[in-house]
Amino acid sequence: MYLIETQRLGLRNWLESDIHVFAEMNKDPKVMEFFPKILTFEETRKWVEKIRDNIAKGEFGLWAVEIKQTCEFIGFAGLSVPKFQADFTPCIEIGWRFGYKHWGKGYAQEAACECLNFGFNKLNIKEIVSFTSAINMRSINVMKRIGMQYVKEFEHPNIERGSNLCKHVLYIKKNS
């Protein structure tokens, strides 16, 4: 049933029932603190439908994550291709987002670690990057805990200059 499994978590394609839970997450100011804006229900639905179609075609993606013991959907982790242009693109990015009540339990690092393994060992990807706003310490800590190396700071081209979210940090892990 799962595309990727960890000790506590299962990563799978998205179900219709995930959408309303994910939409609540995308409206939560704590979860969206380091994003330019929260998302409406319709924006969330469109986002999920696009990702779900890509995963169904057999491509890698931002997989829905559930707790195996309870089948509760808690967020996403996975691989994607950033759409903006920078001196490090094209590239493959690892990303994550979890509901606030599921923070502080090690779920993000557990899921992300297995996504890296999947990318390196099953998909034979040479290197995977991650980036986030330079003030998103929780996300930066996940990058460090899964063994990614700091590369540099950069200004995100899609975020308004002068916004405190514009300055980003880039991390990388190479397939060894």
Ligand SMILES: CC(C)(COP(=O)(O)OP(=O)(O)OC[C@H]1O[C@@H](n2cnc3c(N)ncnc32)[C@H](O)[C@@H]1OP(=O)(O)O)[C@@H](O)C(=O)NCCC(=O)NCCS
């Ligand atoms: C980024 C995000 C996933 C990090 O969540 P997190 O809970 O800090 O990270 P983890 O799930 O890896 O959990 C690590 C914490 O759980 C604790 N923990 C508890 N049980 C644990 C276990 N069994 N194993 C590992 N860690 C455990 C760790 O000590 C650590 O605690 P700390 O924050 O006090 O250091 C979360 O903040 C989030 O979803 N943010 C919004 C989305 C976002 O910003 N995404 C990135 C944008 S690019």
